[in-house]
Amino acid sequence: MFAKCFEMALSSVLSNKLRSALTMLGIVIGITAVIALTSLMSELTGTVTEAFEEMGMESIMVSIQSRASTKTLPIEDVEELMNENSDIIAGFSPTVSMPAYMKDPEDNSTISSTATGINEQYLSLKGYNIEYGRELTYIDIERQMKVCIIGTYVAQNMFGGDALGQTLQITGTPYTVVGIIEEQDDSTEGSSDDVIYVPYTLAMHTTKTNTISSYVIYTTSQETVEEAETLIKNMCYKAIGDDDYYTVTAMKSVADSLMEILERMQLMLIAIAGISLVVAGIGIMNIMLVSVTERTREIGIRKALGAKQGSILTQFVIEAGMLSCVGGVIGIVLGSMLAIFVGNLLGMEVLPTASSIAVSFSVSTAIGVFFGFMPARKAAVLNPIDALRYD
Amino acid sequence: MPTPLVEMKDVYKIYHMGDTDVHALDGISMTINKGEFVAIVGQSGSGKSTCMNIIGCLDVATKGEYKLNGRSIKNYSQDELAEIRNKMLGFIFQQYNLLTKLTVLENVKLPLLYAGLKESEQRKRALKSLERVGLKSKAGNYPSQLSGGQQQRVSIARALAGDPSVILADEPTGALDSRTGREVMLFLRQLNREGNTIILITHDNSIAAIAKRVIRITDGRIVYDGPAEGDLTIMHQHGAGEESVDDEKAKGAT
Numbered sequence: 001m002f003a004k005c006f007e008m009a010l011s012s013v014l015s016n017k018l019r020s021a022l023t024m025l026g027i028v029i030g031i032t033a034v035i036a037l038t039s040l041m042s043e044l045t046g047t048v049t050e051a052f053e054e055m056g057m058e059s060i061m062v063s064i065q066s067r068a069s070t071k072t073l074p075i076e077d078v079e080e081l082m083n084e085n086s087d088i089i090a091g092f093s094p095t096v097s098m099p100a101y102m103k104d105p106e107d108n109s110t111i112s113s114t115a116t117g118i119n120e121q122y123l124s125l126k127g128y129n130i131e132y133g134r135e136l137t138y139i140d141i142e143r144q145m146k147v148c149i150i151g152t153y154v155a156q157n158m159f160g161g162d163a164l165g166q167t168l169q170i171t172g173t174p175y176t177v178v179g180i181i182e183e184q185d186d187s188t189e190g191s192s193d194d195v196i197y198v199p200y201t202l203a204m205h206t207t208k209t210n211t212i213s214s215y216v217i218y219t220t221s222q223e224t225v226e227e228a229e230t231l232i233k234n235m236c237y238k239a240i241g242d243d244d245y246y247t248v249t250a251m252k253s254v255a256d257s258l259m260e261i262l263e264r265m266q267l268m269l270i271a272i273a274g275i276s277l278v279v280a281g282i283g284i285m286n287i288m289l290v291s292v293t294e295r296t297r298e299i300g301i302r303k304a305l306g307a308k309q310g311s312i313l314t315q316f317v318i319e320a321g322m323l324s325c326v327g328g329v330i331g332i333v334l335g336s337m338l339a340i341f342v343g344n345l346l347g348m349e350v351l352p353t354a355s356s357i358a359v360s361f362s363v364s365t366a367i368g369v370f371f372g373f374m375p376a377r378k379a380a381v382l383n384p385i386d387a388l389r390y391d
Numbered sequence: 392m393p394t395p396l397v398e399m400k401d402v403y404k405i406y407h408m409g410d411t412d413v414h415a416l417d418g419i420s421m422t423i424n425k426g427e428f429v430a431i432v433g434q435s436g437s438g439k440s441t442c443m444n445i446i447g448c449l450d451v452a453t454k455g456e457y458k459l460n461g462r463s464i465k466n467y468s469q470d471e472l473a474e475i476r477n478k479m480l481g482f483i484f485q486q487y488n489l490l491t492k493l494t495v496l497e498n499v500k501l502p503l504l505y506a507g508l509k510e511s512e513q514r515k516r517a518l519k520s521l522e523r524v525g526l527k528s529k530a531g532n533y534p535s536q537l538s539g540g541q542q543q544r545v546s547i548a549r550a551l552a553g554d555p556s557v558i559l560a561d562e563p564t565g566a567l568d569s570r571t572g573r574e575v576m577l578f579l580r581q582l583n584r585e586g587n588t589i590i591l592i593t594h595d596n597s598i599a600a601i602a603k604r605v606i607r608i609t610d611g612r613i614v615y616d617g618p619a620e621g622d623l624t625i626m627h628q629h630g631a632g633e634e635s636v637d638d639e640k641a642k643g644a645t
Contacts, residue, residue, distance in 0.1 A: 004504055011492060011493075012492070015492050297488070298490055300488075301484075301488045301490065302490075302501070302505075303473060304447070304449065304476060304482050304488075305476070305477065305482070305501050305502040305505060305549070306473050306474065306476050306477020306478070306502055306505040306506065306553075307473060307505050308469075308470040308473045308474070308505070309469060309470055309473075310470070311505065381469075384449050385444055385449050385450055388449075388484070388488070
């Protein structure tokens with residue numbers, strides 16, 4: 001019986017192709033929007049999450065505006081904090097930026113880059129593995145050894161790959177390459193493979209600074225970030241005395257608030273698309289009401305021949321459900337294509353998620369059934385005598 | 392004595408129109424047995440359509456008792472009435488009332504579908520029914536591809552398909568020219584000879600003449616119930632013809 005109702009609904013939908021298509025259009029547009037938006041947003045969220053995870057969700061940056069104050073945050077303070085709270089803080093490193101000018105081996109042009117001065121803990125805290133050579137050691141730091149550790153991009157670019165033990169001229173000073181970090185990204189310029197690390201003591205010496213203005217502190221886990229943030233802020237306040245002169249930024253807090261914004265944006269966009277779906281549903285209801293009126297006589301005949309209210313109801317509900325369900329499928333296809341197309345323009349690889357497809361499909365079908373119910377009910381309760389007499 | 396197929400006892404159908412009550416049926420009693428061919432005749436507004444609706448379980452009486460096949464049609468829900476129509480009655484309408492978007496075969500299968508028969512059984516019985524009306528070869532056609540007479544035969548096949556106790560024909564020749572109309576009537580008479588009970592509702596005396604028995608209704612009351620010849624004899628005595636509506640009106644005036 002159900003299969004027969006399905007068949008009858010299908011033939012009715014097909015016999016009014018233009019009207020069916022126009023009725024579906026609303027659902028198609030709504031679902032297209034939902035699929036495209038959710039796919040793009042989830043890809044965007046994914047990219048952002050990845051970026052933060054690369055930076056380390058356990059990291060907290062401390063930076064001190066040294067110009068404005070004579071007070072500084074001595075490295076001993078940070079060390080002491082770490083030792084007292086070893087369950088919260090896993091390690092830290094000063095980060096001292098140093099301009100790095102190098103000669104391109106191919107055309108002798110000047111490459112302007114930045115080297116970062118770090119301590120012996122930094123690379124392992126960041127989760128970088130050394131592929132060739134060794135890490136920085138305490139001795140390198142203590143003696144300001146002219147050594148460096150580079151990323152795969154620099155190794156490729158400056159030495160054609162075989163960089164270990166070679167000498168890298170940075171701003172006129174020769175550095176021995178003692179380690180190469182394994183490929184993190186895709187060995188392109190500006191990626192996490194385009195890096196040069198030197199002992200921070202050497203970087204301070206080279207840049208002629210005697211105070212450290214920036215630290216990165218790693219917590220033992222993401223759960224202790226908040227606690228660590230408070231401890232670090234207290235430490236900074238004690239050392240510097242004015243919270244205008246330093247900033248403490250936990251990567252996780254930034255990531256969390258950014259995620260929240262993205263999530264809200266996504267919800268808002270879906271809500272807007274949702275309104276179009278409701279409008280589309282009302283369109284379906286409208287057309288079904290017209291259809292019921294037009295087919296009053298047909299309904300009368302069916303009832304005279306023994307159709308029960310349930311069969312008439314089922315037939316019309318299925319018809320409405322079919323309209324919106326087919327519209328939904330078309331919307332899913334169009335939305336996916338749109339998402340992939342826009343993704344390509346933005347240089348992202350966007351694919352609609354299975355869950356968004358499943359939800360869109362069920363929502364579109366549910367809309368048809370919901371908005372089709374009232375007209376179907378109207379058809380089901382028609383009086384057969386009046387319906388038969390209807391012209 | 393066997394149970395009559397149709398039994399009405401003092402049936403009233405009263406419509407409330409503002410302050411006044413309109414008696415569409417004003418105390419009708421009749422008994423129709425299996426195998427009869429009865430014409431219910433009356434001019435428009437006489438109450439013959441209301442009478443058909445009640446016999447056809449499309450409507451229920453306000454007062455009085457109506458039994459179909461010994462079963463009192465009273466206090467039934469719409470769905471129960473639908474089931475009774477499906478099992479016991481076959482309808483033939485003036486406008487054929489075939490569904491234009493369905494093929495001839497699908498149209499004939501429709502009552503069997505609502506009876507909940509299996510697809511193969513529906514098909515078998517529908518084709519058999521179409522064979523009886525001589526249109527098996529048109530099974531795959533759409534109603535619009537057939538002539539008026541053929542369409543009416545399809546609707547007869549549809550009425551026969553469910554093997555009903557009673558076939559109710561409401562002005563079956565109304566939309567046909569007199570020659571095809573006569574053919575359809577002769578076909579109905581043939582069906583009656585094969586044992587089907589047929590109740591015909593018409594305003595046309597010449598059509599009614601083909602039936603064995605005539606029940607004439609005027610103003611919601613039965614004014615004649617007997618052999619067709621008898622009714623027509625009375626009419627002739629009054630000087631009325633047997634052909635058309637105009638004659639009927641003339642009779643109503645006297």
